[in-house]
Amino acid sequence: MTRRLAGLALAAVTGGTALAAAGTAQAAPAAPAAPAPPAAPAPAKQAKEVDFTGIVALSNCSGSLVRGPRSRDTDRALVMTNGHCLESGMPKAGQVIVDQPSTRTFKLLDPTGKKELGTLRATNVEYATMTDTDVTVYKLDSTYRQIRKAYGIPALRLSAAKPRVGTEIRIVSGYWKTIYGCKTDGEIYRLREGEWTWKDSIRYAPECQTIHGTSGSPIIDVRSRHMVGINNTGNDDGERCTLNNPCEVDRKGNITVRHGIHYGQQTYLLARCLTRGNDVRLDRHCRLPRPAAK
Secondary structure, three states: OOOOOOOHHHOOHHHHHOOOOOOOOOOOOOOOOOOOOOOOOOOOOOOOOOOOOOOOOOOOEEEEEEOOOOOOOEEEEEEEOHHHHHOOOOOOOOOEEEEEEEEOEEEEEOOOOOOOOEEOOOOOOEEEEOOOOEEEEEEEEHHHHHHHHHHOOOEEEEEEOOOOOOOOEEEEEOOEEEEEEEEEEEEEEEEEEEEEEEEEEEEOOOOOOOOOOOOOEEEEOOOOEEEEEEEEEOOOOOOOOOOOOOEEEEOOEEEEEOOOOOOEEEEEEEHHHHHOOOEEEOOOOOOOOOOOOO
């Protein structure tokens, strides 16, 4: 899991500076100078690159201000991060937490990622689990309209559809103020790490070398600019299905270990379970895990 925090991550980075240029995980070396080619027609105007709009930093992880397909401007806003970033500790396998009081705070970043605009405050954990997925959703004490009026920042929109394999994505870390860029490289039937198992995980191409502290970063589809997943783990040491070393499990139970490859969890199920008022409704139409019956 990418949760090991600043102390470990800083050991790998001199002075704790940004790890990658915005939009890419690594920069290729410059090529030797070459004669200029003949002038070509001007390319079509490209869409603006993904930035830090809607991104928040937690004390130990990354996160984002999000809204679902049915969210309204007058709804109290939501912040999303990983289940393993929950302030009370990582949920056990099979554990689902709903409507738990919280006073957690989040630093809202400006679009450049260089400035903290203000502090957002939670009132409760709307939903959290590490079963089938790895997510925590906080409900705030302010509405989307109030946040936009105060800071000029809109929320990221959650896609209600799965991303296709090969989708160009950006993973935006509020903790490190860094953006990683690559394509999705596969949908994993089951991803196993320690006691936890996740369904239909997103595997990244090798260029997205996310690190500890990027947990909870949104996975953004470059074309639609919608959030399609949440970053959560990577295989650090080449071990098999251990903590910080997830393994892929196919439908026949075959296990594959991919050292140095990183993963996220899809968020379309959560988008479909959000009702008006921004409540996660665990009814028969919602496929998210539910709390155990008492």
